[in-house]
Amino acid sequence: MFRRALSLLFLVWALGFLWFVVFLPKPSDGVTTDAVIVPTGGPGRIARGLAVLDRGLAKRMLVSGVDREVRPQEFAAQFGVSPRTMACCVTLGFAAVDTRSNASETAKWVAQNEVRSLRLVTTDWHMRRAAGELDRALPEFVTVVRDAVPSQPDLGTLFLEYHKLIASRAAGIADL
Numbered sequence: 001m002f003r004r005a006l007s008l009l010f011l012v013w014a015l016g017f018l019w020f021v022v023f024l025p026k027p028s029d030g031v032t033t034d035a036v037i038v039p040t041g042g043p044g045r046i047a048r049g050l051a052v053l054d055r056g057l058a059k060r061m062l063v064s065g066v067d068r069e070v071r072p073q074e075f076a077a078q079f080g081v082s083p084r085t086m087a088c089c090v091t092l093g094f095a096a097v098d099t100r101s102n103a104s105e106t107a108k109w110v111a112q113n114e115v116r117s118l119r120l121v122t123t124d125w126h127m128r129r130a131a132g133e134l135d136r137a138l139p140e141f142v143t144v145v146r147d148a149v150p151s152q153p154d155l156g157t158l159f160l161e162y163h164k165l166i167a168s169r170a171a172g173i174a175d176l
Contacts, residue, residue, distance in 0.1 A: 024124040025127040025128065025146055025148035026148055027148055027149070031057065031145045032058070034060070035110070036119045036147075038063045041065065042151065052119060059089065060113065062091045062106060063090065064095075065096035072086055099126070099164075102133070119144075125151060125161045128165055133168060
Protein backbone atom coordinates (compact mmCIF):
# COMPACT_ATOMS: atom_id res chain seq x y z
CA MET A 1 0.00 0.00 0.00
CA PHE A 2 2.80 2.40 0.91
CA ARG A 3 4.62 1.71 -2.38
CA ARG A 4 1.48 2.42 -4.38
CA ALA A 5 0.90 5.69 -2.58
CA LEU A 6 4.53 6.67 -3.11
CA SER A 7 4.31 5.69 -6.80
CA LEU A 8 1.12 7.73 -7.23
CA LEU A 9 2.72 10.72 -5.53
CA PHE A 10 5.75 10.45 -7.83
CA LEU A 11 3.50 10.18 -10.89
CA VAL A 12 1.55 13.30 -9.89
CA TRP A 13 4.84 15.16 -9.29
CA ALA A 14 6.29 14.06 -12.65
CA LEU A 15 3.15 14.97 -14.61
CA GLY A 16 3.03 18.32 -12.82
CA PHE A 17 6.64 19.01 -13.74
CA LEU A 18 5.98 18.06 -17.35
CA TRP A 19 2.98 20.44 -17.46
CA PHE A 20 5.11 23.18 -15.85
CA VAL A 21 7.88 22.82 -18.46
CA VAL A 22 5.76 22.33 -21.59
CA PHE A 23 3.16 25.02 -20.94
CA LEU A 24 5.20 28.03 -19.83
CA PRO A 25 3.11 31.25 -19.79
CA LYS A 26 3.19 33.48 -22.86
CA PRO A 27 3.41 37.25 -23.44
CA SER A 28 0.20 39.27 -23.42
CA ASP A 29 -0.20 42.00 -26.00
CA GLY A 30 -2.66 44.81 -26.52
CA VAL A 31 -4.30 44.78 -23.09
CA THR A 32 -4.48 48.16 -21.36
CA THR A 33 -4.14 48.30 -17.56
CA ASP A 34 -3.77 51.05 -14.97
CA ALA A 35 -0.23 49.97 -14.12
CA VAL A 36 2.57 47.58 -14.92
CA ILE A 37 4.45 45.72 -12.17
CA VAL A 38 7.95 44.41 -12.79
CA PRO A 39 9.73 42.35 -10.13
CA THR A 40 13.50 42.59 -10.61
CA GLY A 41 15.59 39.52 -11.20
CA GLY A 42 15.42 38.37 -14.81
CA PRO A 43 16.68 39.69 -18.12
CA GLY A 44 14.18 41.51 -20.29
CA ARG A 45 11.66 42.24 -17.55
CA ILE A 46 12.35 45.95 -17.10
CA ALA A 47 12.70 46.54 -20.85
CA ARG A 48 9.33 44.84 -21.39
CA GLY A 49 7.72 46.96 -18.65
CA LEU A 50 9.11 50.15 -20.17
CA ALA A 51 7.84 49.09 -23.60
CA VAL A 52 4.36 48.69 -22.08
CA LEU A 53 4.59 52.29 -20.79
CA ASP A 54 5.91 53.59 -24.12
CA ARG A 55 3.04 51.94 -26.01
CA GLY A 56 0.50 53.54 -23.67
CA LEU A 57 -0.75 50.19 -22.36
CA ALA A 58 -0.26 51.40 -18.76
CA LYS A 59 0.11 54.80 -17.14
CA ARG A 60 2.46 53.89 -14.29
CA MET A 61 5.09 51.31 -13.49
CA LEU A 62 6.40 49.85 -10.25
CA VAL A 63 9.74 48.10 -10.36
CA SER A 64 9.68 45.96 -7.22
CA GLY A 65 12.74 44.65 -5.42
CA VAL A 66 15.27 47.25 -6.56
CA ASP A 67 18.58 47.16 -4.69
CA ARG A 68 18.71 49.94 -2.09
CA GLU A 69 21.94 51.29 -3.55
CA VAL A 70 20.39 51.99 -6.96
CA ARG A 71 19.52 55.66 -7.47
CA PRO A 72 16.72 56.73 -9.82
CA GLN A 73 19.23 58.55 -12.05
CA GLU A 74 21.31 55.38 -12.38
CA PHE A 75 18.21 53.35 -13.22
CA ALA A 76 17.15 55.93 -15.82
CA ALA A 77 20.60 55.96 -17.41
CA GLN A 78 20.89 52.17 -17.52
CA PHE A 79 17.49 51.67 -19.15
CA GLY A 80 17.30 54.87 -21.22
CA VAL A 81 14.34 56.35 -19.35
CA SER A 82 13.72 60.07 -19.78
CA PRO A 83 13.59 62.29 -16.67
CA ARG A 84 9.97 63.13 -17.54
CA THR A 85 8.96 59.45 -17.62
CA MET A 86 10.84 58.75 -14.38
CA ALA A 87 9.08 61.65 -12.65
CA CYS A 88 5.56 60.85 -13.80
CA CYS A 89 5.41 57.18 -14.34
CA VAL A 90 8.14 55.02 -12.79
CA THR A 91 8.33 54.09 -9.11
CA LEU A 92 11.29 52.15 -7.78
CA GLY A 93 10.36 49.86 -4.89
CA PHE A 94 13.16 49.05 -2.48
CA ALA A 95 11.29 46.96 0.13
CA ALA A 96 11.13 43.54 -1.56
CA VAL A 97 13.80 40.86 -1.38
CA ASP A 98 11.91 37.86 -2.78
CA THR A 99 8.74 36.94 -4.68
CA ARG A 100 6.50 37.02 -1.62
CA SER A 101 7.73 40.45 -0.55
CA ASN A 102 7.37 41.64 -4.19
CA ALA A 103 3.67 40.84 -3.80
CA SER A 104 3.46 42.71 -0.48
CA GLU A 105 5.27 45.73 -1.88
CA THR A 106 3.00 45.68 -4.93
CA ALA A 107 -0.16 45.44 -2.81
CA LYS A 108 0.85 48.52 -0.80
CA TRP A 109 1.69 50.47 -3.97
CA VAL A 110 -1.57 49.41 -5.64
CA ALA A 111 -3.59 50.64 -2.63
CA GLN A 112 -1.70 53.96 -2.47
CA ASN A 113 -2.19 54.58 -6.19
CA GLU A 114 -5.79 53.33 -6.48
CA VAL A 115 -4.87 50.77 -9.14
CA ARG A 116 -7.71 48.51 -10.28
CA SER A 117 -5.88 46.63 -13.03
CA LEU A 118 -2.24 45.75 -13.48
CA ARG A 119 0.01 43.91 -15.84
CA LEU A 120 2.54 41.60 -14.20
CA VAL A 121 5.71 41.39 -16.26
CA THR A 122 8.09 38.63 -15.24
CA THR A 123 9.99 35.75 -16.79
CA ASP A 124 7.87 32.88 -18.14
CA TRP A 125 9.18 30.31 -15.65
CA HIS A 126 8.56 32.72 -12.72
CA MET A 127 5.07 33.85 -13.76
CA ARG A 128 2.92 31.23 -12.03
CA ARG A 129 4.52 31.70 -8.63
CA ALA A 130 4.67 35.51 -8.88
CA ALA A 131 1.01 35.68 -9.98
CA GLY A 132 -0.02 33.30 -7.19
CA GLU A 133 1.68 35.44 -4.56
CA LEU A 134 0.05 38.56 -6.05
CA ASP A 135 -3.37 36.92 -6.06
CA ARG A 136 -3.04 36.28 -2.31
CA ALA A 137 -1.78 39.80 -1.55
CA LEU A 138 -4.14 41.91 -3.68
CA PRO A 139 -7.82 42.64 -3.11
CA GLU A 140 -10.17 40.60 -5.31
CA PHE A 141 -11.29 43.63 -7.32
CA VAL A 142 -7.78 44.15 -8.78
CA THR A 143 -7.41 42.50 -12.19
CA VAL A 144 -4.00 41.00 -12.97
CA VAL A 145 -2.93 40.47 -16.59
CA ARG A 146 -0.03 38.03 -16.92
CA ASP A 147 2.62 39.16 -19.40
CA ALA A 148 5.45 36.63 -19.50
CA VAL A 149 8.89 37.46 -20.84
CA PRO A 150 10.01 34.48 -22.96
CA SER A 151 13.26 32.86 -21.89
CA GLN A 152 15.40 29.81 -22.51
CA PRO A 153 15.62 28.35 -18.99
CA ASP A 154 17.86 25.41 -18.29
CA LEU A 155 16.55 22.25 -16.62
CA GLY A 156 18.01 23.28 -13.25
CA THR A 157 16.13 26.59 -13.26
CA LEU A 158 12.87 24.85 -14.17
CA PHE A 159 13.39 22.13 -11.54
CA LEU A 160 14.08 24.69 -8.80
CA GLU A 161 11.20 26.97 -9.82
CA TYR A 162 8.74 24.07 -9.96
CA HIS A 163 9.58 23.19 -6.36
CA LYS A 164 9.33 26.84 -5.31
CA LEU A 165 5.87 26.93 -6.93
CA ILE A 166 4.81 23.84 -4.98
CA ALA A 167 6.12 25.39 -1.74
CA SER A 168 4.38 28.68 -2.50
CA ARG A 169 1.05 26.95 -3.13
CA ALA A 170 1.45 24.90 0.07
CA ALA A 171 2.19 28.09 2.03
CA GLY A 172 -0.90 29.69 0.49
CA ILE A 173 -3.04 26.76 1.61
CA ALA A 174 -1.49 26.89 5.10
CA ASP A 175 -2.32 30.61 5.34
CA LEU A 176 -6.02 29.90 4.83
